[in-house]
Amino acid sequence: MPVTRERVDPIHTPDDLGLVHRRWILPDDAQRTVALPQLARLWRGLLDLGVLDTNQEVTLERMLLPAGEVSAQDLPAVASAGALLAGSGAASLVTQVVWTNEEGRRDPYAEAGESDPEGFRDYTLYAVDGGARLFLPLVPSRICCGGCGAWTLLEVTGFGEGALLDLARACPECGAALDLSRDKGELRTGARFLLEELVCCAALSIELLLEPAQEELPDAAVSDLLRACFGSYDELADDGVPAAT
Numbered sequence: 137m138p139v140t141r142e143r144v145d146p147i148h149t150p151d152d153l154g155l156v157h158r159r160w161i162l163p164d165d166a167q168r169t170v171a172l173p174q175l176a177r178l179w180r181g182l183l184d185l186g187v188l189d190t191n192q193e194v195t196l197e198r199m200l201l202p203a204g205e206v207s208a209q210d211l212p213a214v215a216s217a218g219a220l221l222a223g224s225g226a227a228s229l230v231t232q233v234v235w236t237n238e239e240g241r242r243d244p245y246a247e248a249g250e251s252d253p254e255g256f257r258d259y260t261l262y263a264v265d266g267g268a269r270l271f272l273p274l275v276p277s278r279i280c281c282g283g284c285g286a287w288t289l290l291e292v293t294g295f296g297e298g299a300l301l302d303l304a305r306a307c308p309e310c311g312a313a314l315d316l317s318r319d320k321g322e323l324r325t326g327a328r329f330l331l332e333e334l335v336c337c338a339a340l341s342i343e344l345l346l347e348p349a350q351e352e353l354p355d356a357a358v359s360d361l362l363r364a365c366f367g368s369y370d371e372l373a374d375d376g377v378p379a380a381t
């Protein structure tokens with residue numbers, strides 16, 4: 137049974153928030169490996185820049201792979217970057233909710249000092265180690281086999297707000313091995329993409345009340361930090377989704 141994240145902020149519940157906007161930031165090449173120490177540096181960098189709050193706890197969730205139970209624990213923020221390093225052979229996420237009006241908080245979507253939109257930011261960094269699974273921020277419901285052309289339902293293991301794709305999956309129709317560069321996934325919106333455009337080994341999600349005006353992160357220091365970890369990256373918008381619980 138997945139463990140539900142508990143939030144300390146009384147206002148931050150799906151009942152209060154309804155639908156929110158989520159921005160996924162991920163390496164633009166699915167084959168690029170992002171090592172756990174790089175992800176730890178990214179998370180520490182977000183703390184150092186004041187994007188995250190060093191004085192508040194961070195929730196860590198971890199699933200040992202192949203898919204098993206999810207464990208969750210709250211950690212002091214200063215310990216959370218190091219905890220990512222212990223995620224060998226596992227799917228891990230670290231998450232913290234902050235507010236744009238907090239003293240000293242840096243909002244990567246602020247322009248000329250104005251946050252866009254005001255309100256909460258839910259930052260979650262995902263890491264999937266080991267090479268047998270990849271992370272799907274946007275989860276396709278069906279997969280099209282590049283070999284035989286059959287569309288089949290995709291069964292995935294949910295993790296956080298995304299899911300884990302088992303790279304050992306074979307086409308149920310013809311038995312062909314999964315091929316990220318040839319197989320396609322169909323999202324709930326009906327949009328279709330090559331799987332290599334949908335998967336990653338690491339991703340940062342930023343959840344906001346509303347979609348920011350900017351399609352790309354306007355904060356140069358935060359985008360430099362992301363580029364140092366991920367290399368070139370993509371930003372995927374997922375609008376009108378239920379808030380993380």
Ligand SMILES: [Zn+2]
Pocket residue numbers: 281282283284285286307308309310311312
């Ligand atoms: Zn097939």
